Amino acid sequence: MENKSNNSFETKRPSWEEFWFTLALFYSTRGTCDRLRAGCLLVDKNNRLIGAGYNGSLPGHPHCDDVGHLMVDGHCLRTLHSEVNAILYSAGDLDGATAYVIGTPCIDCVKKLLSKKVKKILFTRDYDNKEKGGKQIFELANSSGAELRRADIDFAKVLKKKISILNGPGGAFNGQDIKLT
Numbered sequence: 001m002e003n004k005s006n007n008s009f010e011t012k013r014p015s016w017e018e019f020w021f022t023l024a025l026f027y028s029t030r031g032t033c034d035r036l037r038a039g040c041l042l043v044d045k046n047n048r049l050i051g052a053g054y055n056g057s058l059p060g061h062p063h064c065d066d067v068g069h070l071m072v073d074g075h076c077l078r079t080l081h082s083e084v085n086a087i088l089y090s091a092g093d094l095d096g097a098t099a100y101v102i103g104t105p106c107i108d109c110v111k112k113l114l115s116k117k118v119k120k121i122l123f124t125r126d127y128d129n130k131e132k133g134g135k136q137i138f139e140l141a142n143s144s145g146a147e148l149r150r151a152d153i154d155f156a157k158v159l160k161k162k163i164s165i166l167n168g169p170g171g172a173f174n175g176q177d178i179k180l181t
Contacts, residue, residue: 013165016047017151018158020100022126023052025155028102030054033079036127040082041100042090042118050092053085083109087116094118095113103127104150110137114144122151156180 014022017049020041028039031054041050056079057063063078064070070078083105087094095117099105104127105113113121119139141148160180166173 012161014158014161017100017122018153018161020049020098021102021122021151021153022155022158022162023049024100024124026100027052027054027082030056031079031082032056032065033074033076034065035069036103038082039102040086042086042094043098044092045096045125046092049142050094050097051086051090053080055079055082055172056085072174080143081106081109083113087112088145098122104134104138107137107140110140110148114141114146118146120147122147122149124151124153124155126150 013019020043024041026039027041028037031037033037033055033099036055038055040051040053044050058080061078064076069076081169083099083101086099094113096115097118098120099113099118099122101109101121101123103125104123105121110121138148163173163178163180165171167177168174
């Protein structure tokens with residue numbers, strides 16, 4: 001029988017932050033507004049996925065990608081933000097949850113997440129929303145006892161790590177040697 005404690009058999013799994021942000025990244029590919037293809041995952045205190053969403057139009061309504069943006073005061077109003085969709089389609093209590101968001105959340109989304117008692121809001125890229133409460137979101141989170149911060153995720157590195165795991169023993173791509181170029 002093989003000794004699995006040997007380091008040559010161990011796989012370097014992604015951290016929880018890398019794991020959840022990668023899923024949020026994949027959710028963002030379903031977004032239908034090219035101003036920001038956003039994704040949001042809601043994860044409970046026990047690292048269980050309880051909600052997910054991407055920015056998109058209401059069901060049955062036209063998408064920005066198909067008919068253009070619905071711009072009012074410099075903002076596209078055609079879509080629901082990923083955070084709102086994640087809340088709408090969440091299962092369970094959000095008290096103490098973490099939101100993993102691809103772009104800086106707007107103040108309206110921060111308020112909605114905080115009202116549901118989300119305690120940590122992490123995002124991976126800065127999205128210029130200064131006119132929509134960009135500075136105030138940090139003050140609002142702080143005064144609510146929640147953490148709001150930009151997470152430094154190197155998606156290329158994380159995806160390469162995941163491809164390596166998938167190419168390795170027991171991985172879905174084992175024997176195919178799939179590579180990111």
